[in-house]
Amino acid sequence: MLPISFKEDNNLKKTIKADVYVGIVGIIFGIVILIMTTQFEELVNVPIGPEFFPSIMATGLITSSYVLIVQSIEDKGKKFLLIAIAILIAMTASWELxxxxxxxxxxxxxxxxxxxxxxxxxxxxxxxxxxxxxxxxxxxxxxxxxxxxxxxxxxxx
Amino acid sequence: MDWGLLLSSYGSVLTDINVILMTFLGAAGGVIIGAIPGLTATMGVALLVPFSFGMDLIPSIGLLLGVYCGGMYGGSISAILLHTPGTPSAAATVLDGWPMTQKGEAPRALAVAMFASFCGGMIGALCMTFLSPLIAQAALAFGPSEMFMLAVFGLSVIISISGKSIVKGLIAAFFGLIICTFGMDKTSGYIRFIPTNAHFLYEGIPFIPALIGLFAIAEVFSSLEGIARGEKSSAGAVNVKVDRVLPSFKDIKLIAKNVIMGGFIGTFIGAIPGAGGDISAFVSYGVSKSTSKHPEEFGKGTPEGVAAAESANNGCSGGAMIPLLSLGIPGDSVTAILIGAFVMNGITPGPMMYVEKLDIVYAVFAALLLANLCMLIVGCLGIRGFVKLITIDKKILLPSIMIVSLVGAYTINQNIQDVGLAIVFGIIGYLFNKHEIPLSPILLTLILGPMAESNLRRYVQIADGNAISMFTRPITIIFAVLAIISLIYSVYLNKKANKKEETPAEA
Structure with a gap:
């Protein structure tokens, strides 16, 4: 963690804001990859197809980008809101499975x-x-x- | 073991002036080839094979092995001085080599790298002499599931090279793991994420242009921005004095454990077909970090990190010769070319070679030993010259790095699209640097990602979709347990390091 003092406060805020952007870009990239993997042709007789690895990694990227956003938000209200949204999304995604x-x-x-x-x-x-x-x-x-x-x-x- | 034959073969190699001269020339050339980003030891050996046509077997093998060993060490020079690994094998050397240069310890880093390379190479060569049948057998036990777990174990290092923020390290790692799936899927032939007419991406994102972009070009971009703003650039420390070309006794004591461990890890991983210096360097770095007394120093410029990476990638050269000579299977791309050199001289490597041509087998061992010695001498002589590189004025150095980088990106496939790709990766690397996202996880995943994916899928295909049955194989279980331990331990270390940094700030 960065040491917080008056002088650096401005810089710290800047990196935190930048972190949110990094997270958003990461999520968008991950979602694009996920959508692309769903359009792969299905291959017969292949237990793990070419879409398996990238889709898992894209999910990982989206998750870690989301965590970065949550981490860099200081307002506890918004932070908890984001965590709640994440719980609901995770629930929806794993519901049928x-x-x-x-x-x-x-x-x-x-x-x-x-x-x-x-x-x-x-x-x-x-x-x-x-x-x-x-x-x-x-x-x-x-x-x-x-x-x-x-x-x-x-x-x- | 036939000691008389062993001694006479060693003697005949080490006293033949022709062999010594050729090996020395090879090592000197190898160091230079390795130090230039984009030119790898493999390419150097491939270029020299035609020259070895007219020579006798042993001098030609000496020449090629000299290039091989020299190239392995040469890669570390640019990794340490310019933040760009000259060869993929030196990728792990960047992690601690570059911070050392930033601290003004470039000569120390170079000396440690050279010493570790030499010792690693010697361990490899000696293991090869005495243990090759044993190691060859163990290496053959590595099937897809073992290779997959080895890759996972290597990937578990990610957290320890992530720096302050684990989340940012993971973002970088997932990014790398996604882009390493671009191109043609090696298992099914399906083309993923790229337009079908982008032929140059069929084999995946080319590693060397990506490497050059992420490190060299990104670094120049950052320095340019800093200089234009009038900030003091961080690229290299000016006026470093070289007071010694070999590491001090204190340093040797510090790195001894890492060097020995790295040498053995490198030898063993080198013996596994398909796994080479790049992978072994990362695995050795990870093992060294988790067994070190000061793991928090890793990544901030400790000689231990440099030594672990360099001894492993040189140990690999000995290891890779083991399956080549005893089974006729090349351990990496260089030994694949060496097979050609053997065949041209009418010798087919394989199990029968230990029966029929034992004198040649021993002579090859001796040539490898000699190649490492020559590399040490070339390194000692050259260190003063190499260090001069970073004392060059930045106004000249940075533009030159830029040009050499682009040329390096072009050379590997002689393909102009690769140059464009290097620039794209330069911009990505610059943006990542700016947002404090570590680049090393990308490097690691580009190397280990394809290995993990293809072996996992190969295994599941063989096991008819039953991936869990992987955990009935003992070596796989060992690597899985090691990976879990390494993950937990590095998360713990990261927490501890962050706490330590927080305490003085609060006080």
């Missing part, structure tokens, strides 16, 4: 932590129970089957 009953409680747990909840046991319990209830409500009452990923077998019970 891992399933609602795994992703949602974790996301809720993290969001509760962000809202300054302090008792970890109660946080875990509340997020699990809430998400389970939501899932049951949607399934039994509203007849919407939320994707459960590896836990899909619950629907056959």
């Amino acid at each position: 891992l399933g609602f009953l795994i992703v949602a409680p974790i996301a809720m747990f993290l969001l509760m932590k962000l809202f300054n909840f302090e008792n970890y046991f109660r946080m875990a319990l509340i997020s699990l129970v809430t998400c389970a209830l939501v899932w049951l409500l949607f399934w039994k009452v509203l007849a919407v089957e939320l994707p459960l990923g590896p836990m899909d077998f619950l629907y056959t019970l």
